[in-house]
Amino acid sequence: MSKLIIAAAICGAEVMKEHNPAVPYTVQEVAREAKSAYDAGAAVIHLHVREDDGTPTQRHGRFQECVSAILEVCPDVIIQPSTGGAVGMSDLERLDSTNITPVPEFVTLDCGTCNFGYDEIFVNTEKTIENFARLMQEKGMKPELECFDKGMLDIAMKVYKKGLLDDPLHFDFVLGVQMAATVRDLSFCVESLPPGATWTGCAIGKDAFKIAAASIVMGGHVRVGFEDNLYIEKGVLAKSNGELVDKAAKIAKLLGRQIATPDEAREILHIRKR
Numbered sequence: 001m002s003k004l005i006i007a008a009a010i011c012g013a014e015v016m017k018e019h020n021p022a023v024p025y026t027v028q029e030v031a032r033e034a035k036s037a038y039d040a041g042a043a044v045i046h047l048h049v050r051e052d053d054g055t056p057t058q059r060h061g062r063f064q065e066c067v068s069a070i071l072e073v074c075p076d077v078i079i080q081p082s083t084g085g086a087v088g089m090s091d092l093e094r095l096d097s098t099n100i101t102p103v104p105e106f107v108t109l110d111c112g113t114c115n116f117g118y119d120e121i122f123v124n125t126e127k128t129i130e131n132f133a134r135l136m137q138e139k140g141m142k143p144e145l146e147c148f149d150k151g152m153l154d155i156a157m158k159v160y161k162k163g164l165l166d167d168p169l170h171f172d173f174v175l176g177v178q179m180a181a182t183v184r185d186l187s188f189c190v191e192s193l194p195p196g197a198t199w200t201g202c203a204i205g206k207d208a209f210k211i212a213a214a215s216i217v218m219g220g221h222v223r224v225g226f227e228d229n230l231y232i233e234k235g236v237l238a239k240s241n242g243e244l245v246d247k248a249a250k251i252a253k254l255l256g257r258q259i260a261t262p263d264e265a266r267e268i269l270h271i272r273k274r
């Protein structure tokens with residue numbers, strides 16, 4: 001089994017300081033949270049950014065400021081800008097996060113439309129997915145294929161068959177939004193992977209660490225962080241993203257899985273360093 005890549009989703013576009021006061025909005029807060037995750041063992045920072053008042057934005061200027069501030073304190077970390085942004089943003093707006101220097105080595109590619117809580121719909125038509133994939137291929141940005149259910153893996157494979165995605169593919173199974181956060185659902189996704197693919201498992205909400213543990217045991221990689229879960233244990237808010245990453249790293253060590261450095265993660269994922 002390869003070493004374990006821990007990704008930290010430090011901010012997201014949905015959670016607010018009202019939910020956990022440590023959710024980062026300012027550039028300094030983003031850098032602080034990224035460093036806490038990196039110091040605890042995160043090789044990847046999955047990045048959304050906010051304006052100072054907490055409004056989610058895909059503005060490249062804001063991403064540039066945050067990426068530069070993160071690289072000051074975590075010089076070798078892999079930064080993965082989100083191209084999902086927030087529900088309701090246009091495709092063009094969502095892609096603005098990639099218009100930074102250096103060109104991102106790793107980005108998200110959401111592989112289908114899904115219910116995103118009550119009356120919210122996160123729209124990703126096949127045309128959107130293909131256009132995003134084509135741009136990522138042209139710019140040499142490795143996509144992480146975000147799948148909120150198993151059907152999105154099938155959509156990703158359609159896009160792959162059109163030649164718009166390059167081997168080896170890397171998937172992120174996000175449970176607890178549209179598909180239930182159960183080991184059974186995760187297993188179905190993992191059993192459906194094409195040969196040679198790598199994968200990460202994560203869950204939104206109370207099952208985050210259950211799915212992290214399952215992913216560690218099953219040979220996948222893990223994602224934790226405020227975007228997914230605000231609590232270190234039932235009823236206790238996490239003080240930082242670092243605390244969440246530290247818990248995942250401790251579970252991995254107890255289970256005998258070593259943690260990958262950012263450069264080891266690049267090797268595992270076949271990511272070209274900028």
Ligand code: KMH
Pocket residue numbers: 012013014082083084085086087108109110116122146
């Ligand atoms: N905030 C969600 C609407 C991604 O980063 O690519 C989209 C999301 C997925 O978080």
Ligand code: ZN
Pocket residue numbers: 009012046048082084227
């Ligand atoms: Zn995200």
